[in-house]
Amino acid sequence: MRELLDLLVRWVHLIAGIMWIGNSMLWNWLDRNLRPRAGAPEGFEGEIWMVHSGGFYQMEKKQLAPSQMPEVLHWFKWQAYTTWMSGFALLLLVYYMGDASFLVDPAVAKISHGAAMGIGMGSLIGGFLVYDLIWRSPLRTKEPVAITLCFVLLAAIIYGLNHLLSGRAAFIHVGALLGSIMVGNVFFHIMPSQRELIALTKAGKRQDAKLGKHAKQRSIHNNYMTFPVLFIMLSNHFPSTYGNSLNWLVLAVLMVAGALVRHFMNIRFWWRGWLAGIASTVIIGVGITFALTTRSSDPPPAAAATNPQEKVDFTAVRIVVGQRCVPCHSAKPTDDQWKVPPNNVVFDSPEQIKMYAERIKTRAVITKTMPFGNKTGMTQDERDLLARWFLQGSPIE
Numbered sequence: 062m063r064e065l066l067d068l069l070v071r072w073v074h075l076i077a078g079i080m081w082i083g084n085s086m087l088w089n090w091l092d093r094n095l096r097p098r099a100g101a102p103e104g105f106e107g108e109i110w111m112v113h114s115g116g117f118y119q120m121e122k123k124q125l126a127p128s129q130m131p132e133v134l135h136w137f138k139w140q141a142y143t144t145w146m147s148g149f150a151l152l153l154l155v156y157y158m159g160d161a162s163f164l165v166d167p168a169v170a171k172i173s174h175g176a177a178m179g180i181g182m183g184s185l186i187g188g189f190l191v192y193d194l195i196w197r198s199p200l201r202t203k204e205p206v207a208i209t210l211c212f213v214l215l216a217a218i219i220y221g222l223n224h225l226l227s228g229r230a231a232f233i234h235v236g237a238l239l240g241s242i243m244v245g246n247v248f249f250h251i252m253p254s255q256r257e258l259i260a261l262t263k264a265g266k267r268q269d270a271k272l273g274k275h276a277k278q279r280s281i282h283n284n285y286m287t288f289p290v291l292f293i294m295l296s297n298h299f300p301s302t303y304g305n306s307l308n309w310l311v312l313a314v315l316m317v318a319g320a321l322v323r324h325f326m327n328i329r330f331w332w333r334g335w336l337a338g339i340a341s342t343v344i345i346g347v348g349i350t351f352a353l354t355t356r357s358s359d360p361p362p363a364a365a366a367t368n369p370q371e372k373v374d375f376t377a378v379r380i381v382v383g384q385r386c387v388p389c390h391s392a393k394p395t396d397d398q399w400k401v402p403p404n405n406v407v408f409d410s411p412e413q414i415k416m417y418a419e420r421i422k423t424r425a426v427i428t429k430t431m432p433f434g435n436k437t438g439m440t441q442d443e444r445d446l447l448a449r450w451f452l453q454g455s456p457i458e
């Protein structure tokens with residue numbers, strides 16, 4: 062039942078997110094490609110012609126003249142609200158209503174499930190309030206200062222969360238914070254500005270350009286956050302990003318790289334410069350990430366294995382896997398939370414263990430992201446034993 066609910070909410074979350082982010086990209090692209098028109102009336106800001114799905118579209122950006130309210134006006138807000146609501150529901154469903162192993166990793170910090178929930182929620186609410194205050198304050202006109210300040214604070218939150226919560230929970234909370242800031246921008250700033258623009262027009266008054274500018278500033282913030290958030294949504298499938306001692310740095314680097322790629326896509330640019338900008342960001346970002354994830358997988362399996370020569374008896378490996386992994390990874394799991402084997406990965410027979418040897422190494426020796434939340438209490442000695450077993454070619458007899 063829970064899994065079905067998870068699937069349903071996730072599906073909604075993905076659809077709404079695609080619609081919201083798709084809109085955000087399209088509108089930013091439109092703004093960049095608007096053209097002036099000779100002899101255009103006052104209030105005209107630009108126009109664009111497009112061809113799509115078998116027809117031509119002409120779009121004009123303009124301020125409305127007093128009292129010139131169109132009969133039907135479309136809004137774009139439910140995409141954002143639905144994305145946030147489904148995302149928040151997922152956070153509760155998966156991380157808060159699940160057992161502590163989702164939020165807490167004893168190797169990171171020995172805290173209770175309740176404390177972890179408090180830290181998670183606190184970071185969301187606190188992070189949003191601080192961001193909003195900064196951009197309401199006079200600092201908002203000094204953009205370079207405000208952006209630097211926000212980034213330093215965000216880096217502090219990333220560092221803190223990655224030292225308090227399990228890696229994957231820390232990543233997801235950073236994503237949830239950015240998502241909440243984005244939807245907060247829509248709800249508290251962009252929508253009210255638009256409502257005021259409409260109210261002025263209806264009252265037969267001129268539009269206040271400041272309102273549009275304010276909404277646009279927040280909308281651009283949202284636009285820069287899209288790529289980092291999308292990476293975080295995927296990150297849970299990539300244990301080497303969240304499962305190492307420098308995971309906070311990996312996250313920070315990939316977020317900057319994502320925002321930079323967005324930036325190159327946003328600015329008007331000579332196309333070769335544009336391509337070079339994106340390509341070098343991707344290459345540098347991936348390069349640093351590779352260096353960080355390989356360097357910090359402490360200790361590497363070869364060094365981890367004390368007495369690598371000492372012959373490992375497969376029976377010992379089987380016992381360790383049986384105690385620490387099989388409670389979840391079995392055709393019939395005994396774990397209280399996992400009733401079907403996660404990812405369909407099963408270690409019931411020697412052949413199955415052998416088949417997954419490479420992944421077992423990645424998850425239990427290098428990234429130490431398994432056992433999940435170390436729920437079954439695997440020790441370093443047992444990880445060392447597995448490391449030695451791999452070095453000797455993972456024999457099963």
Ligand code: HEC
Binds near residue numbers: 385431436
């Ligand atoms: C408390 C339950 C639990 C225990 C115990 C557990 N796992 Fe997992 N395992 C999971 C969950 C949940 C997933 C899916 C999420 C993920 O990949 O992080 C998973 C996924 C995996 C995968 C498939 C994904 C991939 O990276 O290839 C492997 C391999 C794996 N676990 C190995 C292990 C090993 C080795 C152990 C024992 C050292 C272990 N697990 C113990 C819950 C558990």
